[in-house]
Amino acid sequence: MESDANKENAPIVSTGEWVASKFLLLIPVVNIIFLFIWAFNNSENKNKxxxxxATLIVYVLRVFIYIIIIIMFFSFFTSLFNSDYYV
Incomplete structure (x- = not known):
């Protein structure tokens, strides 16, 4: 366990910078590029x-869940149309 004196203090990210960051995430494709830059750039604020x-992890989980739901719907409808209920 580190003592409080040894902990690294990152500068505070201003409210305006957070708002600008959130607005950049509204732009398709640009949002993913900026998230990778912010996540893996060593000179970026540690909090950001x-x-x-964390946002990238949530995006990946969302895509994974969407894929599972789509597979479930396709399997349901293919089994429904391949059954003998409509004969």
Whole structure:
């Protein structure tokens, strides 16, 4: 466990910078590029870097869940149309 004296203090990210960051995430494709830059750039604020990493993880989980739901719907409809209920 580190003592408080040894901990690294990152500068505070201003409210305006957070608002600008959130607005940049509204732009398709640009949002993913900026998240990777913020997450893996060593000169970026540590708080913003951790937030970008967490956001990327949430995006990946969302895509994974969407894929599972799509597979479930396709399997349901293919089994429904391949059954003998409509004969």
């Amino acid at each position: 870097s951790n937030w970008a990493k």
